[in-house]
Amino acid sequence: MDKRLEFNSMTLVELQELFLTLGEKKYRAEQFFRFLHAQKNFEIENLKQFSNTLIEKLKNEGFINKSTIYKRYESKIDNTKKYLIRLEDNRIIETVFMDYKTYTTVCISSQVGCRMGCSFCASTKENFKRNLTACEMLNQIYLIEKDLNLKITNVVIMGIGEPLDNYDNVLKFLNILNDERGKNLSLRNVTISTCGLVDNIYKLAKENLPITLTISLHNPFQKERSEIMPISNKYSIEEIIKACKFYFEKTKRRVSFEYTIIKGQNDSQKHAKELKRVLKDLNCHINIIPLNEIKEFDGISPDTKYIYIFKEKLKKLSLNATIRKKQGIDINGACGQLRQGVIEQES
Ligand code: SF4
Numbered sequence: 374m375d376k377r378l379e380f381n382s383m384t385l386v387e388l389q390e391l392f393l394t395l396g397e398k399k400y401r402a403e404q405f406f407r408f409l410h411a412q413k414n415f416e417i418e419n420l421k422q423f424s425n426t427l428i429e430k431l432k433n434e435g436f437i438n439k440s441t442i443y444k445r446y447e448s449k450i451d452n453t454k455k456y457l458i459r460l461e462d463n464r465i466i467e468t469v470f471m472d473y474k475t476y477t478t479v480c481i482s483s484q485v486g487c488r489m490g491c492s493f494c495a496s497t498k499e500n501f502k503r504n505l506t507a508c509e510m511l512n513q514i515y516l517i518e519k520d521l522n523l524k525i526t527n528v529v530i531m532g533i534g535e536p537l538d539n540y541d542n543v544l545k546f547l548n549i550l551n552d553e554r555g556k557n558l559s560l561r562n563v564t565i566s567t568c569g570l571v572d573n574i575y576k577l578a579k580e581n582l583p584i585t586l587t588i589s590l591h592n593p594f595q596k597e598r599s600e601i602m603p604i605s606n607k608y609s610i611e612e613i614i615k616a617c618k619f620y621f622e623k624t625k626r627r628v629s630f631e632y633t634i635i636k637g638q639n640d641s642q643k644h645a646k647e648l649k650r651v652l653k654d655l656n657c658h659i660n661i662i663p664l665n666e667i668k669e670f671d672g673i674s675p676d677t678k679y680i681y682i683f684k685e686k687l688k689k690l691s692l693n694a695t696i697r698k699k700q701g702i703d704i705n706g707a708c709g710q711l712r713q714g715v716i717e718q719e720s
Contacts, residue, residue, distance in 0.1 A: 378435030380417075381409045381508035384548050385555075395430055403554060405431075410555025413515040415439040440512040442520060446704040453700040454521075458513055460485070464502060467533055468513040470521065471700050476562075478527040481513045483543060484534025489568050490603045491589075493633065493670045496533040505534070507545040514556070528558065531566040531587070537573035547582065560584050566631065571608040574616040578623040586620055587629040587660070588613060592639045593647040601635075601672075610651060621656055628655065632694075633662045634680055635672035645686035652692065659687060659694040 383391070388402040404422055408414050415437050417428060443459040452472035457465050466482040487494070488501035514525050528550070530536040536543045543565070550558050566587040567574065574586065590610075592598040599605040617628045630652070634640050648659070661684055664674040675683075680696055687694045 379438045379506055379508055380405070380431070380435050381415075381437050381511065382506045382542075382545065382549075384545060385552055391434065395434070397427065397430075401427070406552070407554050409437065410511070410549060410552065411557075413519060438506065438508045438512070440509060440516060442516055445520070448700070448704050450703050451700060453704065454517075455704050456513075456517065456520075458516060460505075460509055466505070466509075466513070468517065469532065469700070470517050470525075476526040477523060478529060479514055479517055479525050480529045480531050481510055482532035482534050483510060483530050483536040483539050487534050488538065489535050491568065492601045493591075493635065493664060493667065493672055495665075495667045495669075498667075498669055504539040504542055507542050507549060510543070510546040511549060511556070514550075525558070527562040527564075529564040529566065531564065535568055535570065536565050537567045537570040537577065540573050540576065544580070547584070564629075568602055568604045569608050569613040569616075570604070571612045571616045574613070574620055578616070578620040581623055583624060583626060585626055585629060586617070586624075587631055588617060589633075590630045591633050591635075593644060593651045597639065614651060614655060617657070618655060627657060629658045629660055631660050631662060633664050634675050634683060635664050636675040636679065638672060640675060640679060640683045642686055645683065645690055645692075648687065649690040649692055657693070659692060660697045661687075661694055662697045 378391070380388070385403065385406045388406055389399050392399060392402040392405075401423070405420070408420055417431060417437055420428060423431075438461055440461070441459050443457040443465060446455045448454070454470040456468045456470070458468055459465055464485045466485060468482060469480040471478045471480070482505065484504050485502035486499050487497040490497050510530075514528060518525055530543065547560060547563065550556050550563070551560050561583045564585040564587055565577070566589060568589045577584070577586070589602070590598070591601065593610065595605065595610050598610060620626070621628055632639075632648075661680060663680055664672055666672070666674050684694050684696055
């Protein structure tokens with residue numbers, strides 16, 4: 374990795390400090406920030422309002438980190454598009470574009486690989502390689518906006534990686550994303566999904582940002598959850614729920630829970646009742662997701678009928694739940710699967 378300054382990962386305040394140390398006016402930093410994040414320009418030579426001397430000065434200090442679209446897959450069933458994006462060090466990440474009637478969403482990756490080791494997840498099978506920088510997260514959005522010539526209105530950080538394991542870069546990403554001189558995306562339209570890194574949930578709550586927090590729960594029983602999600606050995610379900618209550622108190626944002634149904638493993642009446650017990654007193658919502666099968670995990674995805682039966686069980690217990698429709702199932706469902714396919718082909 375290039376160790377020089379990555380201009381497009383710098384907040385406006387950081388750019389202003391840099392310009393002042395270079396003996397330049399502060400407003401120049403704002404022009405540069407707009408060039409990077411409103412115009413989404415990756416070529417420093419295109420900075421026509423800057424003199425050649427200033428451009429050379431900047432080039433000595435750092436660079437604009439570019440990512441490129443390596444491949445695009447289009448669903449024939451819905452309008453979902455999945456992208457493989459190549460980073461400057463040639464690593465590949467995955468980003469998904471979903472088109473809903475009134476808004477557009479991208480699901481972005483936050484790391485190359487993941488160290489959380491959830492047994493049902495393809496993203497972790499190639500192990501953790503590195504964190505993404507702020508601009509490598511932003512570039513995923515910018516590349517898709519340019520490719521499809523549209524505006525992304527919603528962002529979910531639910532692709533490859535555990536966002537709260539890359540805390541500082543994710544926070545910087547949010548700062549830049551939200552800046553009115555750049556992409557200007559409301560943080561109300563951002564969702565962060567975590568497997569439950571309790572310490573960082575508290576830290577995020579204290580930032581008091583209006584972000585939706587989603588917890589990948591998948592099983593309400595501590596022992597059973599630990600069998601598929603090793604992080605559960607570090608942070609118990611009880612500790613996660615306590616942290617979620619704190620998050621709600623601080624931000625007033627309702628927390629969501631992801632519940633992937635694995636046939637015969639977490640869809641019984643006993644599980645529904647335990648979910649009710651665990652989530653009592655919490656203002657929350659449950660997203661039911663059918664498992665995306667992968668070859669390394671022997672869990673089975675349930676038939677649609679069983680998913681509705683489980684939803685009914687939750688409804689009878691007065692739990693708010695919706696079934697998340699699988700998007701782009703014809704272009705390789707689960708997050709991390711496409712990338713894994715390419716890594717396997719190339720190795
Ligand atoms: S489910 Fe999320 S946290 Fe777990 S291994 Fe996959 S990417 Fe990492």
